[in-house]
Amino acid sequence: MIFTIPELLSPQAVAAMREQLxxxxxxxxxxxxxxHAKAVKANQQLDAKHPAAQTLVEQVRQTTFRHPLFQAAARPHRIHTVRFNRYSDGMAYGRHTDNALMNGFRSDLSFTLFLSDPERYEGGALVVEGLDSExxxxxxxxxxxVYPSASLHRVDAVVSGVRWAxxxxxQSQIRDPGRREILFELDTARRSLFSQYGKTNEFDLITKSLNNLVRQWVE
Known part of the structure; x- marks a missing residue:
């Protein structure tokens, strides 16, 4: 399952972050x-030793982790790694898949937080491949x-401007992506019922089933 979180950061927060970067x-x-990725990776990353690095990482981690859509769709156990990258003229990251284990933790989902408006750079699209399309x-x-870490994806070459991200x-509490999607759909359905009709018998039954599936599937 691929999903977007619009306006995770306010324009003011983005501007302040870009100024530090x-x-x-x-x-x-x-x-x-x-x-195997070194052959296709051509970008820059924020030096982890830079004084502002850890503060910026924690800002992204905490803002993402507490977002309700992220909670419902990702069922996160932990966001174990955050990095900032920069692409300028000619830089790209060719077709690859993310490592299953990073820093000793499983990578179930990957995310890209865009920090440059699309009109400020040419090229540089994030491309995620499906079974028969991209x-x-x-x-x-x-x-x-937010997209599956197991997917093949790339960042096309930046032709002009600068792409910050x-x-x-x-690592999700629910390893299987199909099960995460089922839980997300059930949660979405029960929230819709509650907003329209309040706490009904149907809402209670869906909530019971949702919680029982979480008990069976959570790690």
């Missing part, structure tokens, strides 16, 4: 790439795309 120290993105994404600054990886 513009003054930060950057390193070659290959330093954190696996042996979808390109260039979301407004402050919006997030934060990327992260999530």
């Amino acid at each position: 513009a003054a930060a120290d950057w390193v070659d993105g290959k330093t954190t790439a696996g042996w 979808q390109s994404y260039k979301l407004p600054a402050g919006s997030m795309l 934060a990327v992260g990886w999530v």
Whole structure:
């Protein structure tokens, strides 16, 4: 399941974050790439030793983790890794899939928090492949795309401008993506019922089933 979180960060928060990033120290993105990804990764990453790095990472982690849509759809156990990246003229990240384990934790979901408005850079789309098609994404600054870590994806070359983004990886409480989708659909249905009719017998039964499935599937 792929989903977007519009306006996760306000324009003011995005502007403040970009200001800090513009003054930060950057390193070659290959330093954190696996042996097979180094051949296709050409970007820059925020130096983890930069004084503002940990504060920025925690801002993204906490804002994402507490968002209700993220909670309902991702069922997060932990956001275990967050990195900031920068793409300028000619930089790209070719077709790859994310590592199953990062920092000792399982990667079930990946996310990209866009920090540059689409009109400020040409190219640089995030492309996620499906079984028989692919979808390109260039979301407004402050919006997030969440997608399966197991998917093949890439960042097309930036032709002009600068593309800023934060990327992260999530270990879910529910390992199986199909089960996460079932829980999300049930939760969405019961919330819709509650908003229309209040706490009915049908709402109670769906809530009971939802909670019982979580008990069976949670890790």
